[in-house]
Amino acid sequence: MTFTIDLNADIGEGYDDESILAFVTSGNIACGGHTGDQETIARTIGLALNHDVAIGAHPSYPDRRGFGRRSIKIDPETLLGALKEQLTMIRAVAESIGAKIGHVKPHGALYNDAAKARHLAECVVAASQAVFPKATIVGPPWGELLDVARLSGVDYRAEGFSDRQYLEDGSLMPRVLQGAVIGELKQQIAQAISIAEGRGATGPKGEPVPLNVQTLCLHGDTPGAAKSAEAIHQALKRRGIDIKAPQ
Secondary structure (H helix, E strand, O other): OOOEEEEEEEEOOOOOHHHHOOOOOEEEEEOOOOOOOHHHHHHHHHHHHHOOOEEEEEOOOOOOOOOOOOOOOOOHHHHHHHHHHHHHHHHHHHHHHOOOOOEEOOOHHHHHHHOOOHHHHHHHHHHHHHHOOOOEEEEOOOOHHHHHHHHOOOOEEEEEEOOEOEOOOOOEOOOOOOOOEOOOHHHHHHHHHHHHOOOOEEOOOOOEEOOOOOEEEOOOOOOOHHHHHHHHHHHHHHOOOEEOOOO
């Protein structure tokens, strides 16, 4: 049996994008909510095009101080406006370069919160449809964001992580807890292979965590990210796993 997986990375966040883009097939570009501006977006799109990497938008809560990793209280109308503003900015930059934005992946706390709160999921999907009507939503393989996207007729790409610890219910262990980020390269590789081959991840107590995903995220801000991306890419190739962006 041949397995296929997309490798994606969150980019445009001030880390070594050039190195990691050599080993991924999709990139999610920060567009002003947690970090980023027109200049960084243009530069990052250029790098992605040079590496033939599929380009997506990476909007977040409007929370630059917390890098979008804090759950904040915000009414749906304000959040919807903020998300549209971020997506409109990256669309304008992409159009000026002749690039296409093919997917939208929420960042950080919004990513996790939108999987649990329907009104947040509706904001993400509504903003994406308003600015990028044909874009795919990228998010967790469970929860409200998946449900709202499907009900809205929006393509959805479920995502797994090679460098994050999963809980028994399939959610990510909160970053504030010890062990939430997997730093050991061998463990990252093992989890990437297991997820790509449809066997899911392993919970903190050794329990199996089923995950049905089409893309695997390699965080650019994890220590040693470029080295990890290269090692994971090579390990997947050795297993005969096809690495490519969805059409």
